[in-house]
Amino acid sequence: MTTVLVLNGPNLGRLGSREPDVYGSGTLDDLRLQLEASGDLAIDLRQTNDEAELISWLYEAVDTGSPVILNPAAFTHYSYALRDAAALVTKAGLLLVEVHISNPHAREEFRHTSVISAVATGVIAGFGFDSYWLALELVKRRLG
Ligand code: DQA
Numbered sequence: 001m002t003t004v005l006v007l008n009g010p011n012l013g014r015l016g017s018r019e020p021d022v023y024g025s026g027t028l029d030d031l032r033l034q035l036e037a038s039g040d041l042a043i044d045l046r047q048t049n050d051e052a053e054l055i056s057w058l059y060e061a062v063d064t065g066s067p068v069i070l071n072p073a074a075f076t077h078y079s080y081a082l083r084d085a086a087a088l089v090t091k092a093g094l095l096l097v098e099v100h101i102s103n104p105h106a107r108e109e110f111r112h113t114s115v116i117s118a119v120a121t122g123v124i125a126g127f128g129f130d131s132y133w134l135a136l137e138l139v140k141r142r143l144g
Pocket of ligand 1: 011076
């Protein structure tokens with residue numbers, strides 16, 4: 001069975017208490033349960049504040065042939081190292097869906113730039129936890 005890596009960057013471990021007006025009141029564990037409940041595919045949901053660890057998980061996706069749903073969080077806006085690692089995933093022919101809980105384009109100007117989007121397969125943003133659910137539906141459709 002295919003395992004989808006659902007990778008989350010810095011500060012997303014604080015979901016539930018972090019700016020609930022922006023990110024909602026659900027925790028990462030709530031998100032994991034919601035995604036697992038949507039069936040079919042195995043979900044491996046992880047979170048780190050460490051850029052190097054996030055990059056190593058993208059290498060793992062390449063090595064295991066796993067599709068990726070990635071919320072790079074603040075790394076979205078400036079991490080060229082993460083971008084280069086994300087490019088390895090899509091260049092390997094694997095899906096990488098960039099997701100955001102909020103709509104960064106409706107927020108501060110520094111959030112309007114994503115250095116990841118150009119190397120992602122596509123981007124889903126602004127739908128709360130449903131951004132991940134939509135990404136998962138897309139992965140299911142694409143995997144046939
Ligand atoms: C975020 C948006 C980013 O701008 C922010 O730094 C985050 C979360 C989102 O999911 O809406 O940490 O990626």
